[in-house]
Amino acid sequence: MLTKAFLHVPFHRSDMGEEEVQAVTDVIRSGWLTTGEKTAQFEREFAQYVGASHAVAVSSCTAALHLSLDAIGLRRGDEVLAPTNTFTATAEVATYMGAKPVLVDIDSRTLNLCVKDAERKITPRTRAIIPVHVAGLPCDLDDIHALAETHNLRVIEDAAHALPSSYRDRQIGAISELTAFSFYATKTLNTGEGGMVTTDNETCAQRIRTMRLHGISRNKRDPRNEWNYEVQETGYKYNLTDLQSALGIVQLAKCDAMSQTRRRIAESYTNAFQSIEALETPFTQTDRQSSWHLYVLRIHNHMLRIDRDRFIQELAERGVHASVHFIPLHLHPAYQKRYGYREGDLPAAEHEYHRYFSLPIYPTMSVAEVEYVISSVAEVVASFAR
Secondary structure, eight states, rough: OOOOOSOOOOOOOOOOHHHHHHHHHHHHHHHHSSHHHHHHHHHHHHHHHTOEEEEEEESOHHHHHHHHHHHHHHHHOOOOEESSSSSSHHHHHHHHTEEEEEEEEOOOOOOOOOOOHHTTTOOOTTTEEEOBBBGGGGOOHHHHHHHHHHHHHHEEEEEETOOOOOOOEEOOOOOOSSSEEETTTTTSSSSOOOOOEEESHHHHHHHHHHHTBEEEEETTTTTOOOTOOEEOOOOBBOOOOOHHHHHHHHHHTTHHHHHHHHHHHHHHHHHHTTTTTTTEEEEEEEEEEESSSOOOEEOGGGGGGGGGHHHHHHHHHHBBBBOOOOOGGSSSSSHHHHHOOOTSSSSHHHHHHTTTEEOOOOTTOOHHHHHHHHHHHHHHHHHHHH
């Protein structure tokens, strides 16, 4: 058991070992460092893992979302629905295309996009909807797809948190037309930086492959001249390197085991906190499985003498480092100045924002660290209960 003589539980610690070191070393020794056969292998194995026809590796989830919007032909003046409770990348990618992100309120139970509010925000200019699986809990995809079909919208899932997550016995990544994943340093599969788009749409997959590297396509009519290529479109520099893909291959092989550890930690937290009246544990649904990328705990403010910010500070003073996911986008200056959003516009998201925080949850946590987090949270509640 950790004691105050040794107290430091970081918010995240990567699960990287000798296998990853050896994989990167092998790539360095091969002499081929950028996008090559390792990236192609990573794409094949990832597509097979989630059950998609195509997986295209890119430099980030932001790039994955951007290229997905490009692949559906988003144009200047179009609108894209996105939840306010997300990282800015989800919404900002629409602006890259000259389109407008339209922010949607959340379901207070799940913290995911509220489908009813999304329907209210649809206009003749709406072209797409980007649901985000917050903390790894899948959104109500059947309702989202029904809405999209009724209004002729394209669905692009932001699955930055959702590997591996499943919805009604289907893996996230093999359900919607396009799904974007993140391999950022804190994610459930980590390549430092990186992302992936999965799809069953071959036309979209080919477009993304071309646009991720400057819009270049090799001239297949003359395979003897490797220098010969064609710039078919003015594209982007969004490719993933073989160094990163080597990490991804090893991490993918460990993905199920890492997920099981996260699930065990989440169960330990929930078992400990569900009996504490001042706390609200994450909402779960029997028809879907969360990746448990985050464990989002909520406080009942009226039962404590401190607010969420002070609660996080008290945990930090005990050596437990928590975070917040997320500050709603409509509260940020950029979205207020550009689109006129104001406090009060999306009340459910605002209400939940003031009472949630994310606890450490990652495969390298020891049993003692998990127990220390639990005891620290309980101690803060006991110290500041009304």
